[in-house]
Amino acid sequence: MDDQTRMLTGLTGLGGLSQPDVGDPDSVRKQQSLGQPQQDIGDILQQIMAITDESLDEAQARKHALNCHRMKPALFSVLCEIKEKTVLSIRGVQEEDPPDPQIMRLDNMLLAEGVSGPEKGGGSAAAAAAAAAAGGSPTDSSIEHSDYRAKLAQIRQIYHSELEKYEQACSEFTNHVMNLLREQSRTRPISPKEIERMVAIIHRKFSSIQMQLKQSTCEAVMILRSRFLDARRKRRNFNKQATEVLNEYFYSHLSNPYPSEEAKEELAKKCGITVSQVSNWFGNKRIRYKKNIGKFQEEANLYAVKTAVDAANVSAQASQANSPATPNSGTETTCHLSDPVII
DNA sequence: CCCTATGATTAGAA
């Protein structure tokens, strides 16, 4: 609408070209009043005022008339020429900005914290449940962990929905502007470069909003993290079962108590703790055992017996599966003798 | 309270 007005006034300014098409009812009076500038301005004002009263259909009709005017191509080429001259000055304004280091830093942090990027473990609740199930019984540490994860997931969700909203708004706005420019390009010359520039400006504006979002998300994660670390400082002992599993492994590999990465992972899963906790445990255990072997002798014997008993139980269970009434399933030999079973 | 056990953190070595 605004552009139409400009177009119309522009044309009238170029020697009343539009008047025959526009159908100005006051054209006669206007010609008469050429010698009186005040009167002329009054007419123009009236015309302008009249435009605002026009219905959309009328405006559309005017636009169409304008586009079909016989002088239009000539005018258009003149405008193109003018544009050609002025575009050089516009080009100088164009600035090239490399990826903002600030936003890159924020991106990296969000990625590292698992807020952006691919979803890990498919949500906090599922992950916590999986951890609890793997560990047999849910430990305090896993509860705290799940709490942290839940909070992080919440932040993550908000971040993503906001980001999506911004992106949608940005593309919508860009589309709108592009359509507007395309529409305008029928009546005034617009180079693709200009459209590109416009889009870049819009994107810059929106990315500055995104940066704010990223910044506040980072802050939220930092606060959550510090609170979680504080909570973690309240050390919880591992549950009995976990300690047993770890000790069993330790004493049955006493000659080389260095579990491989895979073994650590399995132990972690069995105990419902993290791999680094397993590493910490073995680190502590090795050094403390080495420092005072005597103190741990009793424990060592206990676990040596335990593993032996467990082994016996395993074979006993295997035999019981076929004859549950077996009273003394002591050794492998008795098992073999009482049951002709494949183990 | 104190004392010991124990999980976590750290610097530095391998």
Added chain:
DNA sequence: TTCTAATCATAGGG
């Protein structure tokens, strides 16, 4: 990088 060794900070028992 992982591992050691020292150390910190808390849990838990008396």
